[in-house]
Amino acid sequence: MSLTVTTRRAILASTGSLFGYATWKVRSDPLHLVWDLDNTLICSISPVPAKDDPRYLSQRPSDYFDHIDDDFPYEEDTPNTRTYFRPGARVVLSLCGLIAKQHVFTTAQETYARNLLGKLDPDGTVFESVSHRDMYPHAVKEGKDLALVTDRLDRAILFDDRLDNFDPQIGKNGVLVAKYVDVGKSDVLELLEMCRLVCIAALAHLCPDARNVVKFFWSDGHKERFSVKKTM
Numbered sequence: 355m356s357l358t359v360t361t362r363r364a365i366l367a368s369t370g371s372l373f374g375y376a377t378w379k380v381r382s383d384p385l386h387l388v389w390d391l392d393n394t395l396i397c398s399i400s401p402v403p404a405k406d407d408p409r410y411l412s413q414r415p416s417d418y419f420d421h422i423d424d425d426f427p428y429e430e431d432t433p434n435t436r437t438y439f440r441p442g443a444r445v446v447l448s449l450c451g452l453i454a455k456q457h458v459f460t461t462a463q464e465t466y467a468r469n470l471l472g473k474l475d476p477d478g479t480v481f482e483s484v485s486h487r488d489m490y491p492h493a494v495k496e497g498k499d500l501a502l503v504t505d506r507l508d509r510a511i512l513f514d515d516r517l518d519n520f521d522p523q524i525g526k527n528g529v530l531v532a533k534y535v536d537v538g539k540s541d542v543l544e545l546l547e548m549c550r551l552v553c554i555a556a557l558a559h560l561c562p563d564a565r566n567v568v569k570f571f572w573s574d575g576h577k578e579r580f581s582v583k584k585t586m
Contacts (some may be wrong), residue, residue, distance in 0.1 A: 358401070358466065360558060372442065383454075384454060384455050384509065385453060385454035385455070385505060385509050385510075385511070385555065385558055385564060386454065386455050386456075386457060386482075386503065386504045386509055386511070387450055387454045387455070387456045387457070387509065387510075387511055387513065387555055388456075388457045388458070388459050388498070388500060388503055388510060388512045389447075389456060389457065389458050389459070389508070389512070389513050390458075390459065390460060390498075390513060390514040390515060390516070390519065390531070391458060391459045391460045391462065391467065391470055392460065392462060392515075393515040393531075393533045393535055394440070394513060394514060394515050394531045394534065395439070395440055395443045395447075395474065395534075395536050396437050396438060396439055396443070396470060396572045397435045397437070397438045397440065397442060397535055397537050398423065398435050398436070398438075398451075398532045399432050399435065399436050399437075399438070399537070400423055400426050400434050400435040400436075401426075401435070402420055402433055402434065402435065402436045403436060403580075409537065409538060410537060410538060411538075412538045413438065413537065415429075417438055417439055418436050418437060418438045418439065419436070419437055419473055419537070420433035420435065420436050420437075421433050421435055421437065421459040421469040422434055422435065422469070423435040423466050423469070424463070424465050424466070425462075425463060433513065437469075437470060437473075438537045439473075439474075440534045440544055440548065441541040441544040441545050441548070442545045442548035442549070443548060444474065445548075446548045446549075446551060446552055447474070447480055448480075449552055450552060450555050451480060452550075453555065453556065454555060454559060455482045456480060456481050456482060457481055457482050457483045457484070457485070457503050457504075457576075458471065458481050458483070458484045458485065458486075459486075459498045459500075459502075459503060459512070460484075460485070460486050460487070461486070461487045461493050461494045461495070461498075461519075462486060462487060463485075463486060463487055463488055464486050464488040464489075466486075467484060467486045470569040471484060483503060485498075485502060485503060490502060493519075495523065496521065497514060497518055497519045497520060497521035497522045498514065498519045498520075498522065499522035499523070500512055500522070500523055500527055501522070501564075507523065507526075507527060507565075508562070508563045508564065509563075509564055510527050510564060511528075511529055511554070511555065511558055511564050511568060512527050512528045512529070513529050513531050513551055514528060514529075514530070514531060515530065515531045515532070515533045515534075517530060517575055517576060517579050518579075520580070522578075524580055525576055525579065525580030526565045526567060526568065526569070526580075527564070527568060528568065528576070529551065529554055529568055529571055530572075530573045530575070530576055531547065531551065532547045544556055544571055554567065554571055556570070
């Protein structure tokens with residue numbers, strides 16, 4: 355069935371309006387995406403796995419890097435940790451950077467965060483800000499308060515693999531991310547999870563209040579922890 359000229363014009367007009375609105379949102383009312391690091395964007399293993407460890411033989415050198423995590427014992431100038439990038443994570447950061455301001459909030463120490471950002475954001479252009487436990491030690495037990503990152507909680511989302519990190523905002527801004535712990539097990543599942551986060555970000559970008567999008571992606575555990583009674 356062919357479309358009439360009027361219908362085609364209406365579709366083009368609506369598409370153009372949506373694109374214009376999306377562009378305006380980026381400039382005037384940006385979304386703030388706050389990323390956890392460990393088990394969300396990366397997976398760190400200490401000590402460094404043996405070269406012949408069958409669990410990691412499929413990983414290419416570009417999929418990981420070795421460094422020193424001073425939370426663990428180490429010999430001077432000898433890496434004690436190997437960090438793997440989640441499949442698709444670096445592409446997702448590039449895509450989300452087109453529609454949002456991005457931040458890191460980790461409960462790891464500053465030195466560790468610096469090591470990771472040296473690879474994830476070597477030019478300092480991906481993330482607007484970086485928060486870590488040396489800045490906010492209370493976040494380890496009390497969760498990640500997004501008010502420390504932005505005053506626009508209606509335009510903020512926290513992507514994290516731990517529910518308790520959503521406590522300060524009573525879960526309203528949190529999207530639970532499937533833990534990235536089984537390196538090399540299923541790149542397809544990891545890519546699907548990363549695609550899911552991009553879709554959530556895109557929807558939230560267009561919505562006046564990002565929390566109205568986030569609530570449709572609450573996990574069962576999320577709903578149980580942050581019940582209606584707790585959010586009232």
